[in-house]
Amino acid sequence: MSERTLVLVKPDGVSRGLVGEVISRIERKGLSLVALELKHVSKELAEQHYAEHKERPFFGSLVEFITGGPVVAIVVEGVRAVPAFRQLAGGTDPVEKAAPGSIRGDFGTEVQYNLVHGSDSADSAKREIDLWFPNL
Ligand code: DAT
Ligand code: MG
Secondary structure, three states: OOOEEEEEEOHHHHHHOHHHHHHHHHHHHHHHHEEEEEEEOOOOOOOOHHHHHHHHHHHHHHHHHHHHOOOOEEEEEEEEEEHHHHHHHHOOOOOOOOOOHHHHHHOOOOOOOOOEOOOOHHHHHHHHHHHHHOOO
């Protein structure tokens, strides 16, 4: 069953020149790109995107980070796209949780600078795609 997920290459991934690497891994996994945009993220969009974390101590710095440079937002489609991209990304902590071979495991060291976002469920994907690509 085909489904969609929202992928973000966060500002650290863009500034480190890893956009092509991330897209390449998505394509090699067998997933398709449906929409792609380089975006400067407003504080409002960042706060809505990460609304589930608004009570967490890192929320302020997370919003500051994600609005601090352009991100590449991608709608990805394919069979089991949501968990498939989470697998490609690796766990949230690039050192403790993300396995080597994953994007975070291969390229990251710090939790905040973990390079990519991927929706965590089909419901989150729908909410996030509506937020980032209202015209899709
Ligand atoms: P994920 O991005 O793997 O879905 P999450 O939804 O729990 O992880 O958190 C969203 C982002 O917030 C995460 O990618 C990086 C940041 N973050 C999470 N936990 C953090 C922490 N303990 N300290 C700093 N940043 C954190
Ligand atoms: Mg999450």
